[in-house]
Amino acid sequence: MRIALVIETFNPTSGGAERSTATIANHLIQRGHEVTVLTGYCPEDLPTQPGLTVKTAMLGRPRGVLRLATFVRWASRQLTEYDVSLSVTTSVPASVVQPRAGLVMQAQARSVARRDTSLARAAKRFAIACSTRQIALRLAERRTMRDPFVQQFVAISQYVARDMLRYYAIGDDRITIIPNASEMPSVDAAQRAAWRREIRQSFNIPDDTVMYLFPAIDPWRKGILPLMRAAAQLKQRGVPFVIALAGSVSHTQQRLAEQMQLREQVRMVGRTEQMAALFCAADVTVLPTFHDPSSKVIIESLMMGTPAISSGYNGASDFIEPHDTAGSRRGRVVHEPDDVAGLCQAMTELADAAERERCAKATAGLAESLTMSRHVERLEPVLEAAAEQQRKQSGHSAAASVASSTESVERG
Known part of the structure; x- marks a missing residue:
């Protein structure tokens, strides 16, 4: 399959979701897939990864609202070029959405909860409500979670799955839980x-x-x-x-x-x-x-x-x-x-x-x-099913277009 991986910033050396995305890409490549990372920013000296293509929307991290909006629009337009897409951010609706950093709504709620006093919590709540970037992230997430283009959601834990149900009423039939994973050496x-x-x-x-x-x-x-x-x-x-x-x-x-x-x-x-x-x-x-x-x-x-x-x-x-x-x-x-x-x-x-x-x-x-190899082994059939569904939808759209054109000719 030709697979697009979508992430806001891509620097595997920084760790977290970016490192995980690079590892997932590597395992998918080893399984014979063509993988392209679509990102808003990556370092100019990004180490090359054999078989991996990286496409960047802009220079500079997409932290501002304008840059975030530009990235979302650019990435969304790219996705039809691939058999299937996997977005690890809730900002972009791909065929499969796997929010590796969790949901924005829960992250904001927990940012308020960790404040020590009621005054500090109120101040943080106000700051989040007034932040243009936080507003933009909430809106982008809401659009993604409701976008019909998304075939399946992948949660990296029961915690994330519960948040999907809590905030967006996404049921079990649309969520596949594939536990998070990592790579560690074998030590005697x-x-x-x-x-x-x-x-x-x-x-x-x-x-x-x-x-x-x-x-x-x-x-x-x-x-x-x-x-x-x-x-x-x-x-x-x-x-x-x-x-x-x-x-x-x-x-x-x-x-x-x-x-x-x-x-x-x-x-x-x-x-x-x-x-x-x-x-x-x-x-x-x-x-x-x-x-x-x-x-x-x-x-x-x-x-x-x-x-x-x-x-x-x-x-x-x-x-x-x-x-x-x-x-x-x-x-x-x-x-x-x-x-x-x-x-x-x-x-x-x-x-x-x-x-x-x-x-x-x-x-x-x-x-x-808990190895990444096992994680990707479980992720691959989800991507294959989404790719099949995407092909069917494309076929229906093409058939409808042909039928419409034929009808127009007959009327003419």
Whole structure:
């Protein structure tokens, strides 16, 4: 098939949906398909990917309303040139829509919810209501979710599927749930032990100290404030622990640690390409996120056999506490991310080595089912069905056009 992948910006080195889109494209190419990425922006020095074509609408990121509108119009016009299209953004209605960042409506609602006070929530709600870009994103999403050109929606978690029903009344018959996935190396016990020893020594973390890993590019949305508050309570309980902050780290997080009197318990890792090693060094991954359609870091942690704690607003939490299997918890889920007492209790329970071992054993076999190869294997038939439906619609349109022309000639 000739497949178009639609995404607002395309820079696989930045991670997130952009990296996932590049990985999906690569797997589709390996399966024999012709893949073109339609994007509003990509870096001039974008690394080439064999077999992948990238078409760009403009120079500059489509963040402003005009640039966003230009991208949406340009991308929508391109789609008829392909057998099928997959949009990972809700701004553009393609044959198949897979909102890898979730729905705009839910993201905005959760952005309000994570504010600490009613005044702060009211201010954020007002700011969103007045933002021309946020208005444009809501309108574009509404058009996409109601556009008859869309054959099927793909949700990367039950969380996203519920949002589709909640905000746009899209039923189960139009939603295929294909869980989010990732790529992680296969590591033997010797390598795991070596990484654990090396990283803990470099950050001065004793082997008998519980290491909680907090990996986040957007630490405030991912719940660093409730994490630090829970950690302060954990310290009062006398639990020996360290929190390693990986991702975006600034003086703001350092000041927060000092205010919470946790400076000795916090290690600033920063951005790193060594996440597999960090997961092996850590005892528990903690991400009390306020909104995450399906967090890759939680998936990757479990793939590496490291238990995790997250919130009910993370689609990946379904893997931590599966709904269909009793006694197979791979960590803890605290429904509300700002439930500090509940988060502290979850961290306390997983400070117990025996409990961590039980959770780690429950991850056995999970890695194989969460690979991107398996994800694309399930996505491919959805694209094929949408392509078939698109061909039928094109055939009906062509037949109707011929019939109309014939009728006009006969009347003439």
